[in-house]
Amino acid sequence: MKRDQTVRLISTVALVTLLAKLLGIVRESLQARAFGTQVAADLYTTANNNTIYLFTTVAYALCVAAVPILAPRLQRSREEGLRAAGNLITITVGVSVLVAAGWIAATFTPWVDALWAGTAAETEQLASYIRLMALALPVIVLTYLLVGLFQSMDHFHLQGSMSIPYNVFLILFLALFAQRLGVNGYVAAVAGAWLLQLATTAPYAVRERCRLPLVFDLRADYVKTFFKTAAVTVLTTSIFLFCYLQDSGMAAALTDSPVSAFYYADKLFTPLTTTLIYSITTVLFPKFTQEYATGSRQSYLRYIWGTLRSTLLLILPISAVLAVFGTPIVRVLFEGGNFTAESSASTGAIFSIYALSMAGFCALDILSRAYYTMERTLAPLLVNAAVLVCNWGLNQLLGSRLGGSGLALGTTISITLGGLVLAVLLLRRTGGVRVLPLVKSLAATLVTGGALWWVTDLVLTGDESKLMLVVKCGGLGVAAAGVYALLMLLTRQEDFLALLRRLRGEKNDNSADV
DSSP: OOHHHHHHHHHHHHHHHHHHHHHHHHHHHHHHHHHTTSHHHHHHHHHHHTTHHHHHHHHHHHHHHHHHHHHHHHHHOHHHHHHHHHHHHHHHHHHHHHHHHHHHHHTTSTHHHHHOOSOHHHHHHHHHHHHHHHTTHHHHHHHHHHHHHHHTTTOOSHHHHTHHHHHHHHHHHHHHHHHHHHHHHHHHHHHHTHHHHHHTTHHHHHHTTOOOOOOOOTTSTTHHHHHHHHHHHHHHTOHHHHHHHHHHHHHTTOSSSOHHHHHHHHHHHHHHHHHHHHHHHHHHHHHHHHHHHHSOHHHHHHHHHHHHHHHHHHHHHHHHHHHHTHHHHHHHHHOBTTBOHHHHHHHHHHHHHHHTTHHHHHHHHHHHHHHHHTTOOHHHHHHHHHHHHHHHHHHHHHHHHHTHHHHHHHHHHHHHHHHHHHHHHHHTTOTTOOOHHHHHHHHHHHHHHHHHHHHHHHHOOSOOOHHHHHHHHHHHHHHHHHHHHHHHHHTTOHHHHHHHHHHTTOOOTTSOOO
């Protein structure tokens, strides 16, 4: 894939994904206004975390694991590829039906009591939400496996666009029926809306004339590899989710930190973080394979380092700006109705701290995929497992002292350390790896973020209307971007100068292909 084509494709995928994520933020904003951070919202959050959110994570891992199995088979023979796809879909959807049934059966056991320390009526309400949401599991699995199939056919936009009708439907529900049907109706709407995501795969099936055979062959040579890769990918691609689940679970035991505050903070952090990072890795993941196959191990690792460094060039300043503007962003998007100023303060504090983990999240995602390309899964598996253990330990230490902010801080520290450790493990003894450009980016980010925090503390009074808050923060954000760019120029940061040359149409053979 040529560099210009790669950049255009990443840009297009990022724009489509951004549209879907923005619609998701609108949906969460309407949900916040309708349900706030009260008990009913906490029940929905707990049910969603333990069903659809978790199921989506597993299904996405199945999608990632399917691509390297289906892509080469489709290239060799379309019939072979479709047969493998049909087999994987039959097996996994069948397993998902059994898992959904088990999940529903578990709601009649003391398991639900462990999820919620409330009244018996609240616990029963939670159980009913979980039962309804669990029914969506087979649909979620089928949807993501079809996404994996069509990604193997170079349809990269589907993953970003499939949630657009889903979000539009829920936005309309919240605008028209939330007051009348309440949380109970919204739970049903969320579970049923997954059928719309499944429906978005239909045009691709028609375009590719896909007729998947009904195959059930557990002895196929790729089945064991598929489930092994998926098991590792569940952890390595969803490390933030599992840290968030730990945080929100421990928050339930704190009196000053509602679970739904973590929910809304996550619903802001995850879309903003994954829009850029997943757009890059979705397009470049096949490129990783090509680089590894055609060059030496040393050149491949230098390519991975260049990709990571160039991505962090954008991620670091964005992380700083979001951390400074955490509470104002939450105020503008969510505050109103049942979502009070107190809700904004608690959610904004958690979001600001989460924003500081963006660089570590980025490193873990890109470097884990670099390991997958080399068919090595042990290092990312162990590092991500260590992140979870570290997060649990820091949560115990910081949560009791700092409340919800302490839990979020534990996640940020754990993920950042995990990204650093994985980078050292992958790149040690690799010649030509230059750290100075990244040091320059980090130094410029610290200076810009510190200056922005100081000026913001002077400029924002706390009494601004939402419109004035947008104007002030927007102006300060633009000024911060200018300061960051100026510092990059003054320090002659290589990746930034290469980006400028690329924008001018000049050739630069030493820059990373992103």
